[in-house]
Amino acid sequence: MIEIKNVTKKVGNKVILDDITLSVEKGTLVVLIGSSGCGKTTTLKLINKLIKPTSGEIYIDNRPISKENTIELRRKIGYVIQNTGLFPHLTIKENIELIPRLKKEKSVEEIEKTTVELLEMVGLKYEDYIDKYPSELSGGQQQRIGVARAIATGAEIILMDEPFSALDPMTRTSLQDQLFTLQDELKKTIIFVTHDMDEALKIADKICIMDNGKIAQYDTPENILRNPASEFIQNFIGLDRVWNNPEYIKAKDIMIKDPVSAKPSRTIIQGIEIMKTSKVDSLLVTDKENKLQGIVTVKDMKSNINKSTSIEKVMSKELLFVNEDDNLVDILGVMNEHSVGYVPVVSNNRKLEGLITRSSLISVLSEQFLEMEVSVLG
Ligand SMILES: Nc1ncnc2c1ncn2[C@@H]1O[C@H](COP(=O)(O)OP(=O)(O)O)[C@@H](O)[C@H]1O
Ligand SMILES: [Mg+2]
Known part of the structure; x- marks a missing residue:
């Protein structure tokens, strides 16, 4: 479980996050959503200790991360970003196996077996991709590898920062479906950032809507659609959205x-x-x-x-x-x-x-x- 408790982040006089409190249950997928600049990426960076909060604390499984070894912590956390962050000079196989090999928790054979399984899970054929370099793959294929790599680390927690934003709608839909299926099976703790409400509704167990460094509403997709907490939320989700989702309208x-x-x-x-x-x-x-x-x-x-x-x-x-x-x-x-x-x-x-x-x-x-x-x- 990830708990963000009263976290404020300031840079100079600018308040980027204003007293954020949020907990993400183990095995659930939470979507952080909000317009550009509202503080989504900053929130992920804090969890990964890329930056430090000005005040407040983040706990992972009840342990304050400020007291954890940063390198150890990052090995427990998979990070997927928009342009995948694959290393261009490593093959797909090397990219996926990098962290598991560093960790030395499994034998090389075990790691390779996992790689085959993971590629299959994200819909790619092992032989076709394994020796290729990232630049030889399409954007969508690279993103699939990015997801596979994050899971390969054995991480219980996966942070995903607008991972599908740069993809065409078809590829995007297919990756959303794939992520949903993977999550159904693996039950990781995932924080997924997007600015697309349709994407959020498709994959989230809970949605956290952020506005200008604050949490505007944190609830299940259904409750947000049915009971938007404010006019801001109502405008954000759009009046027509409820009516475009008749499954949310009850007798x-x-x-x-x-x-x-x-x-x-x-x-x-x-x-x-x-x-x-x-x-x-x-x-x-x-x-x-x-x-x-x-x-x-x-x-x-x-x-x-x-x-x-x-x-x-x-x-x-x-x-x-x-x-x-x-x-x-x-x-x-x-x-x-x-x-x-x-x-x-x-x-x-x-x-x-x-x-x-x-x-x-x-x-x-x-x-x-x-x-x-x-x-x-x-
Ligand atoms: N290191 C920094 N110094 C100054 N301002 C920053 C820094 N990092 C982020 N910001 C500002 O904080 C706000 C939130 O940024 P960010 O978390 O990247 O937003 P989002 O990911 O929601 O688009 C933005 O206004 C951004 O310009
Ligand atoms: Mg961002």
């Missing part, structure tokens, strides 16, 4: 709260009255704990001759519902698959929380788009 965000419902013991006459006064054509039936029991439509009621019958007898017990945490994609899927115009929303225990109807969906969505348009115009 509870868009449902009508307090839908019209009735107890099962109500008679048909009473049920019809309730519907009339609330201008609906169906009733959700809930028990005294507000658990959803069924649904009854005007048609169900009218077709029953005995109007003193309880609605429990005529309601349909087989009904569709969604959970309040289901997302918009799921909900639209359910509504389309069963071609229904509405769907009740329940919490765990099947307690009725709300109702989503086609028209409530349309009005919620169009309000959002209206807001977006206004913000674009204004």
Whole structure:
């Protein structure tokens, strides 16, 4: 685990980092994001002891790094930068094996075996690349080697400073996917710097948004999208982003709260009255704990001759519902698959929380788009 505690960095009078506190759990990938000059690279350099904080301390596995031997510390940390930092006069094999050979923890055979595996993991064929020099590889291939090399060191911690920024979009996407797959398997502790929110959303367990030397918000991608902490964050992520990520929109965000419902013991006459006064054509039936029991439509009621019958007898017990945490994609899927115009929303225990109807969906969505348009115009 990496803990940055109350770290301030000044150069002369200029405050570059202003009392930063941040902890990165072991085995997670945290993305540092923010506009140019906000202090991202400085943060990485502090962790790697390339520079010293003006005040505050950084701990790795509870040990203050100021007391650690710098060379030892750097061997525990892999560093990947934009132009890979591969040594131009060494072959790919020599580049990858440099640190492991220096460390002497493994035999040469073991190291070579790892090199083959690593190249395969980053999607490169060993024989094709191993004796080449960095200049003979494309930017994307060099970046893959950079990632392989950082992992080859056996480092538990990997710092990545805009490693994919200079690559074309296709290569970039492919490397993001590769990194995600690698991380899924290896569970390193990674701090990844970028200024691209789409990249952050794709790979991060948590995102730390920085602004002018301060942390503006540190949370999971989902929480940041759903509850931006400030107007700055909102502008940073962009209003349209939430709506471009419908998987982040939950039933509870868009449902009508307090839908019209009735107890099962109500008679048909009473049920019809309730519907009339609330201008609906169906009733959700809930028990005294507000658990959803069924649904009854005007048609169900009218077709029953005995109007003193309880609605429990005529309601349909087989009904569709969604959970309040289901997302918009799921909900639209359910509504389309069963071609229904509405769907009740329940919490765990099947307690009725709300109702989503086609028209409530349309009005919620169009309000959002209206807001977006206004913000674009204004
Ligand atoms: N050694 C230095 N001396 C003076 N200013 C610096 C130094 N290093 C960084 N800065 C300034 O600190 C700010 C943050 O830099 P940096 O961490 O590189 O930002 P980022 O990586 O987020 O773009 C910038 O305004 C930069 O100009
Ligand atoms: Mg930088």
